[in-house]
Amino acid sequence: MAKQRRSDRNPFRIHGVASGDAFADRRDEVARLETALTDPGAKLMMYGPRRMGKTSALLRALESVRRDGGHALFADLSTASSAADASNRILGAAGAALGRSLRDFITDLVSKLKLSVSLTADPATGLILPGLDLQARDWDAERQRQTIGDVLDALNAMARKRKICIGIALDEFQEIRRFGGEEIEWQLRGAMQRHHHLAYVLSGSQEHLIERMTASAGAFYKMVDKMRFGPIPPGELAAWIDRRFRASGAESDAGRDIVDMAGPRTRDIMQLARVCHDRKRGAERLGTDDVTDAMREIVAEExxxxxxxxxxxxxxxxxxxxxxxxxxxxxxxxxxxxxxxxxxxxxxxxxxxxxxxxxxxxxxxxxxxxxxxxxxxxxxxxxxxxxxxxxxxxxxxxxxxxxxxxxxxxxxxxx
Ligand SMILES: Nc1ncnc2c1ncn2[C@@H]1O[C@H](COP(=O)(O)OP(=O)(O)OP(=O)(O)O)[C@@H](O)[C@H]1O
Ligand SMILES: [Mg+2]
CATH class of the missing domain: 1.10.10 (Arc Repressor Mutant, subunit A)
Structure with a gap:
């Protein structure tokens, strides 16, 4: 198969999270997340509409924390069906993120846990990852809820002993209510308050749930700083899009039209930019008509x-x-x-x-x-x-x- 020329590759990504140079600048948000993840005792709740780029920004911040020698883990709670599943996610993420960089991390973690855990070799990385015993998913709700507190307590104890801060990013955090009810929120509040060596970033896309959690009767009232995750400023994103077109060999001043027609959700903007790029023939300059045509194509497909x-x-x-x-x-x-x-x-x-x-x-x-x-x-x-x-x-x-x-x-x- 002929090797793809650089200019043939589409520079706009719509699958998975945006990373590397497909990630458009979110300087302020990433900086704030990075600070929150490295500040012992910090608790930040990030919330905003779907497909805005929350997960991408969070992962970007984690990358940068690690690059600077810090310690942080990322657990996605979106698929968890029980508190035991959520504990497994956090344990697995802790093993994967810190198992290599911190000596004896996993043995230490296992010895600190009051729970019985099993260890499994991860074929992808060769790391030995901890997880709750299989029966844990069958425990009663109260005992399962307890596991999350125990796992986080163990991480806090390890961070204290090693005199480090461990950043804990929990994505789709609002899901805990689905399987743990309000009780789990209060339990977590208690745990988080005693963790002076952990830094929490909780992220969610169901805004009304996040609002309920942080309202005056909610478990996280006055305990977390809130950060609303909104659109990338249109002018900045438009300029970024034009630069990306140029880097792939196409002249463009269509960035602003793309943002105006598709905005404010980052994913929609990328989708429109991606189709504009696919439709582009030769090196002519991309303009408003091309954006309208790309819009028509997407709409026709749907x-x-x-x-x-x-x-x-x-x-x-x-x-x-x-x-x-x-x-x-x-x-x-x-x-x-x-x-x-x-x-x-x-x-x-x-x-x-x-x-x-x-x-x-x-x-x-x-x-x-x-x-x-x-x-x-x-x-x-x-x-x-x-x-x-x-x-x-x-x-x-x-x-x-x-x-x-x-x-x-x-x-x-x-x-
Ligand atoms: N900074 C960015 N630069 C370029 N594209 C981005 C950026 N952030 C998000 N995107 C686009 O949006 C899509 C969704 O991003 P991401 O999954 O990070 O959003 P999210 O807010 O976490 O969404 P969800 O609510 O579904 O969890 C990405 O696949 C990508 O197309
Ligand atoms: Mg997400």
Missing amino acids: HDLYHSVWRGLTALQQNVLRAVAAAASGLTSRDVLRAYALGSSGAVIHAVRALTKAGILQRADAAPDHPRSAPTGYRFDSPFFHAWVWWNTLADLGPAFAERVRENPFTYRTK
Whole structure:
């Protein structure tokens, strides 16, 4: 097979986490995470919408902690089905991250644990990794919850003995409630408070759960610093995209259009940039039309799915989506109610709630400065579904709208 030329490779990644030079600068966030992971006793809760790049930033911070000689582990709790599973994740991550860099780490860890653990050789790295005995998954809930505290206590004792700080990054932290209820949160609060040699970064994407945990009746009230993880500033990301195009041999000033059409979610922006790159022929300069064409391609690929979602909605919900896609003012303003046949404002609020619950719409105040913050106060979760609604359903409203769609291919720009 012919070796791929450098310029043939797509520089925009949409699978897995972004790393290496596919990671666009998140200087401030990464610096803050790095500080939190190396500051004994620190507790930082990072939260933000899905696919924004939280895991990528967290892993980037861990890499940099390790490069500077620090100690940190990363455990993803998203798939855990029980507290025992979560303990296993943390134990395994501790073994993998610290087993090589700290002498006798694993034997020491095992001796400090009050639990019985088994050791298994990891075929990929050759490291001997600790895990709870298999029966642990069958223990009662209380005993299982206890295991997480025990594992973290052991890590804290080791960090104290060695006079180091161990950073503990727990990704998709909100999942603990799913298998451990509120009790596990209070138990962890107690454990974390006594760990002066560990530094915690807890990260989550279910914002309402994170908010509940840190509200005044929640287990982590006033115990954690909070860090909201938002979009990469549009100008910075646009410049980064153009640089990436240039480095792969394509002239581009389309970065800003890509960010404006796809934003604010990092994953969507990368997806659009990736298709722009795939479509590019020769070395001509990439511009707005190319971005619109790439958008059309993505939307066409998803047409069947979007069409069936649309057909599953009530007429009022469909009209609300048309209004969010196209309206110039609030959903309950008289003009909008009339132009989009929305009936009463009460009915609209009800429909909006259902669409938000279904993950189709979201409130726009999360990123008020972003061009995608629609004047209605809501925006589509997916820019691609937004574009589908714009291209396929506005003509139903009559020739004036059809004309508008023809004139304005699709943009989130607020003029
Ligand atoms: N800094 C970045 N530079 C370039 N692309 C990024 C960056 N951060 C995220 N991405 C893009 O977003 C995708 C999702 O990133 P990541 O998994 O880190 O997000 P997340 O917020 O943890 O998502 P989830 O809510 O699904 O856990 C990546 O595959 C990549 O395409
Ligand atoms: Mg993630």
